[in-house]
Amino acid sequence: MPLSAWRLRLLIVSLLTVSFLGALDHTVVSTSLATITGDLGAVEQMSWVIVSYTLASTVLLPVIGKLADLIGARVVFLASLALFIVASLFCGLAQDITQLALARVAQGVGSAGLHLMPQTIVGEVTTPRERPKVMAMIGAAFPIAILVGPLAGGLITDAWGWRWVFWINIPVGLIALALAVIAVPHIAGRSGRRFDIAGALVLGVTVTAFVLAASWVSSEGLEAGIPLLIAAAVAVIGLVVFIAIELRVSEPVVPLRHFANRTVLVCIVLSTVIGVGLFSVVSYVPTYIQMAYRTSATVSGLVPIATVFGMLVSSLLTGWLASRSGRYRIYPIIGTAIAAVGLFIMSQLPAGLPLWVPMAAMALVGVGTGAFMNIIVAVAQSAASRSDTGSVTATLSLVRQVGSTTATAIVGGLIGVGVTLGLPASLDAATLTPSAVHAASAAVQSEVAVLYSSVMAPIFLGLAVTYALGVVAALLLPNGRLSDERDSAPLVEAEPAIA
Structure with missing residues (x-):
């Protein structure tokens, strides 16, 4: 059943809020990165604050997309938002770089859902003709976040401390969650179908190896040596194995x-x-x-x-x-x-x-x-x-x-x-x-x-x-x-x- 004009407007506001929240987290942390790692005494491990988040949000994209098809986009969307809020709390509570990196992994998983599910929900509840206009409005969150994120990160860090860079997500996220519960309609999945666990695991390993190899090339060049070669080999072999799996299973993750x-x-x-x-x-x-x-x-x-x-x-x-x-x-x-x-x-x-x-x-x-x-x-x-x-x-x-x-x-x-x-x-x-x-x-x-x-x-x-x-x-x-x-x-x- 198509949504009423009022319900569609409320849905757009809800999805735009969540998209902005997810996009802002990509940019707001960068300004505070030096302060965060300096306070935790781990300046030399600064990259892990970003890499842990990026890896998790990238690797989980196809998994989250497939889960939305199987169990419904609304369930995955609300779960991703809840995980993002909880992970933001633990990011702010972190006492060392290991705790922060682990919390950032969870935050990255939630962020993947915040990025992906608004587009998926729009695809489920609107006509093809409506989608470009609605997606453009929701997609405006990304460039706006790029513009205001670095400034917001610096202001929050200077005024309240770096932990509030993460904690500010909690009140905004709770408002977004309340809007989402009301606005996002039930979207039926295809329960009973088997999830492609093997494909998801192999793809996760493959993408992780690929991203690590690319990161090492960027930061160290060929001097990365054996770790770079191993990561590249794992990525290539993993891709071949992944394609073989996807050709055989009934519900491939990609x-x-x-x-x-x-x-x-x-x-x-x-x-x-x-x-x-x-x-x-x-x-x-x-x-x-x-x-x-x-x-x-x-x-x-x-x-x-x-x-x-x-x-x-x-x-x-x-x-x-x-x-x-x-x-x-x-x-x-x-x-x-x-x-x-x-x-x-x-x-x-x-x-x-x-x-x-x-x-x-x-x-x-x-x-x-x-x-x-x-x-x-x-x-x-x-x-x-x-x-x-x-x-x-x-x-x-x-x-x-x-x-x-x-x-x-x-x-x-x-x-x-x-x-x-x-x-x-x-x-x-x-x-x-x-x-x-x-x-x-x-x-x-x-x-x-x-x-x-x-x-x-x-x-x-x-x-x-x-x-x-x-x-x-x-x-x-x-x-x-x-x-x-x-x-x-x-x-x-x-x-x-x-x-």
């Missing part, structure tokens, strides 16, 4: 039939393009701006803000347009092309230009990405069986996260090697900071600015090529129209062209 569906496959490729093309480089852009444009850390933040703002506006606009017309194919085609142009411009910028130039170029990347990042989720859900809504949504999220992790490691390694080889003799790569460069002579600053521009240029160009490949993929997306009927064929083929 149904391989998704990859046989042309529409879903193109959406998976486009989701990977977003992870590789944008998410992999956005964290390195502020440092690049500080070095190449000789700005402060505060001013350098204007460039990613321009990217995120472009993404937010574009996502809301294209979501509304797609829901109004039912047409969707044009948005990933135009979006990938715009993002490719933005990254190509970034690759051609010489050092010393006004700051508004890279801001405008990266805003194009944000506009292009936002044009299709939520639409492809709605389209993939509409092309898949309703019984696979959770798993297909999880698959898109998983490939985006894995693509981002892999590309981030590669980009970080390339920047590290390039800067180290070309750095002036008066500066030490091991202790290189923007403040050290800004304190050097004008000649050295100019040399570093040119160096960073030359190192980043081929990286931006490579990411532009990634989006260009996304244009090709988007052109292969079948032309169709999203249906107005909740239980009918989700994608209605477009009318034949008139000769």
Whole structure:
């Protein structure tokens, strides 16, 4: 039964609140990280605060998506939110880095549900035509969290202490939980089907090994040695074993039939393009701006803000347009092309230009990405069986996260090697900071600015090529129209062209 207009509005408010809560936790902790690890006496183990959370939230995505299909999205959603609230309490109570890392694992598991279930619930309770608009509104939580998260983390840490960075989730989470209990309708699962335990375990090991290998490459390069080789080997072998398992079981945790569906496959490729093309480089852009444009850390933040703002506006606009017309194919085609142009411009910028130039170029990347990042989720859900809504949504999220992790490691390694080889003799790569460069002579600053521009240029160009490949993929997306009927064929083929 379709939801009333009032119930749908309440559902959107509930899902937006929960999505914002989950997205904010990704960004708010980063500002307080040095304070947290310093207070716990574990600065050298700082990465585990992030890695434990990221690993758990990535590995559990397909499991949570499949559970939603089997037992119902509402149950999984409420359980994930409750786990996130409890884990936030224990994060704030942690007395050492081990306790914090374990609590962050639980928080990451809950966060995976907070990220995935709102999209899954929208796919279950709305018509295909409504989904782009609703998902764009809920998806606005992510760019907003990127904008306010670092500032909020710093203010909370300075005013109340770092433990409140986690404890602030409790009152907000309880409000979100009360809204969710009222607003989220019952969604029937397919109880009685066997869960793919073997596939889930093998996939968990495979993704864990893959993420660890990518992290080690990013931080240590080939010097990671034997642990890196072992992790890479486990990831490769695990992938082969996982595919063999999924081909044999009746209810695979990641149904391989998704990859046989042309529409879903193109959406998976486009989701990977977003992870590789944008998410992999956005964290390195502020440092690049500080070095190449000789700005402060505060001013350098204007460039990613321009990217995120472009993404937010574009996502809301294209979501509304797609829901109004039912047409969707044009948005990933135009979006990938715009993002490719933005990254190509970034690759051609010489050092010393006004700051508004890279801001405008990266805003194009944000506009292009936002044009299709939520639409492809709605389209993939509409092309898949309703019984696979959770798993297909999880698959898109998983490939985006894995693509981002892999590309981030590669980009970080390339920047590290390039800067180290070309750095002036008066500066030490091991202790290189923007403040050290800004304190050097004008000649050295100019040399570093040119160096960073030359190192980043081929990286931006490579990411532009990634989006260009996304244009090709988007052109292969079948032309169709999203249906107005909740239980009918989700994608209605477009009318034949008139000769």
